[in-house]
Amino acid sequence: MQFGQYPAPRHAIAHLSDPHLYAGDRLIFGKVDPEPGFRLALERLRGMVTPPQAIVFTGDLADLGEHDAYVRLRKQVEPVAAELGAELIWVMGNHDEREVYSDVLFGESSDAPQDRVHEIGGLRIVVLDTTVPGWHHGDLTDAQLDWLADVLKEPAPHGTLLAMHHPPVPLPLNEASVIIELDGQDRLAEVLAGTDVRAILAGHLHYSTSTTFAGIPVSVASASCYTAAPATVDRYSASVDGHQAISLVHLYDEGVGGVPGAPVVHTTVPIGEAPEVAGFPSSVIDKLAPMTPAERRDLFSRKGKAARALRRQLRD
Numbered sequence: 510m511q512f513g514q515y516p517a518p519r520h521a522i523a524h525l526s527d528p529h530l531y532a533g534d535r536l537i538f539g540k541v542d543p544e545p546g547f548r549l550a551l552e553r554l555r556g557m558v559t560p561p562q563a564i565v566f567t568g569d570l571a572d573l574g575e576h577d578a579y580v581r582l583r584k585q586v587e588p589v590a591a592e593l594g595a596e597l598i599w600v601m602g603n604h605d606e607r608e609v610y611s612d613v614l615f616g617e618s619s620d621a622p623q624d625r626v627h628e629i630g631g632l633r634i635v636v637l638d639t640t641v642p643g644w645h646h647g648d649l650t651d652a653q654l655d656w657l658a659d660v661l662k663e664p665a666p667h668g669t670l671l672a673m674h675h676p677p678v679p680l681p682l683n684e685a686s687v688i689i690e691l692d693g694q695d696r697l698a699e700v701l702a703g704t705d706v707r708a709i710l711a712g713h714l715h716y717s718t719s720t721t722f723a724g725i726p727v728s729v730a731s732a733s734c735y736t737a738a739p740a741t742v743d744r745y746s747a748s749v750d751g752h753q754a755i756s757l758v759h760l761y762d763e764g765v766g767g768v769p770g771a772p773v774v775h776t777t778v779p780i781g782e783a784p785e786v787a788g789f790p791s792s793v794i795d796k797l798a799p800m801t802p803a804e805r806r807d808l809f810s811r812k813g814k815a816a817r818a819l820r821r822q823l824r825d
Contacts (some may be wrong), residue, residue: 512797512805514766517775518774519667520757523554523561523595525755526674526712527732529604532577537665538748543572543734546753549780550733551589561595561757562629567712567730568602568640568674570610577639579613598627601638602674602712603645603689622653626660628707632760633665633705639675639691647675647691647713654700664705667760668771670700676711676729679724685746686714698723707760708773717754717777728775730756754779793823 511517529537530548537544547774554561564586573580590597599614601607601623612618623637639647639658661669675691679696691697701723709727718729731754738747759774797805808819 512733512802515772516765516769517550517559518761520629520758521557521559521561522562522629522634522670522710522758522760523557524567524579524710524728524730524758524775525564525733526548526567526730527602527715527734528580528582529569529572529732529734530578531572532575532581537572537734541735541750546733546780547585548733549782550753550755551585553778553780554589554595557757558775559741559759560593562632563596563598563627563634564590564593565598565600565634565670565710567600567672567710569603569604569712569732570599570605574604576609576613578669579610583613584605585656596627596629598634598636598672599623600636600672600674600712601640603640604716605640607638607640617766620621622650624653624656626790628717629666633667633669635660635669635671635706637673639673646689647673648693649691649697654696655660658700661700661704662708668705668707670708670710670758670760671706671725674711675713676718676727677695677709678718678720678727678729680714683714683716683737686737688735689713694722701725707771708758708775710756710758715748717756719775726773726775728756728758730754731777733780748750749779753781754755787824789823796823 529543570582607620609616624638625636627634640649672708677691677694680686706725711729714729715732716739717731718726730740733753735748735750736752738749741747757776761772763771
């Protein structure tokens with residue numbers, strides 16, 4: 510039901526990153542268990558108003574690239590994806606190992622770059638493997654860029670999302686990550702110029718951030734295991750067990766709401782629990798549905814004691 514200027518989005522995509530799972534019970538840095546955050550991240554997907562059509566994991570699926578870590582990943586994610594009717598889209602990260610990753614997730618053990626194309630109801634999602642075997646920084650080969658240019662020659666009906674691990678972004682608050690950033694970003698920008706890529710999804714940084722790259726919006730999802738503190742005092746870098754989050758991506762059609770362009774909305778969703786201090790039950794939708802737009806505006810926008818009293822009634 511449409512209450513505002515914009516109709517429902519054409520596509521809803523869940524964007525998760527950096528679960529860093531292990532084959533068995535083990536703590537990252539000897540302190541952080543990656544499992545609770547990962548389970549909370551999956552649980553948050555059940556709260557989406559529009560169920561996701563795809564769940565995109567932008568890398569570092571397994572902290573050590575272990576076979577059984579990927580098996581563990583699938584056992585937890587696949588039932589949730591089936592429940593939501595969402596396609597699973599995997600992306601390689603610098604902690605992943607290509608041969609094991611491709612064997613468990615795709616049934617084809619390979620040491621080649623794990624680049625793939627997915628089609629989701631007219632939306633194209635291109636997975637680009639930015640990893641460099643044996644290293645933590647990112648790069649792309651000439652062959653990969655040629656492949657990407659060929660894929661993007663023909664526009665998709667609803668445009669393209671590019672999913673990759675290493676984000677093509679400046680890092681003003683995380684100097685440590687500059688050392689392991691994506692190399693050759695100028696070469697990637699040349700390939701993307703003039704294409705139908707509507708947004709770039711990435712991970713790697715362990716905190717949420719956004720920018721534009723070659724005129725294209727970039728959204729970096731935080732991690733579900735631990736996060737990087739981007740503003741610290743007297744620390745070159747700091748990792749913390751808190752502030753974990755996922756991202757939701759909503760893509761709209763051209764010209765919705767009478768506004769030029771095709772909006773892509775990225776929303777950071779913290780996965781930790783927090784006490785609710787105000788809100789309305791889901792049943793309030795049934796009360797709002799028969800109202801006119803003017804009546805809903807009067808109820809929620811008007812200031813004053815009388816209006817506040819009416820809103821309190823909806824909370825009961």
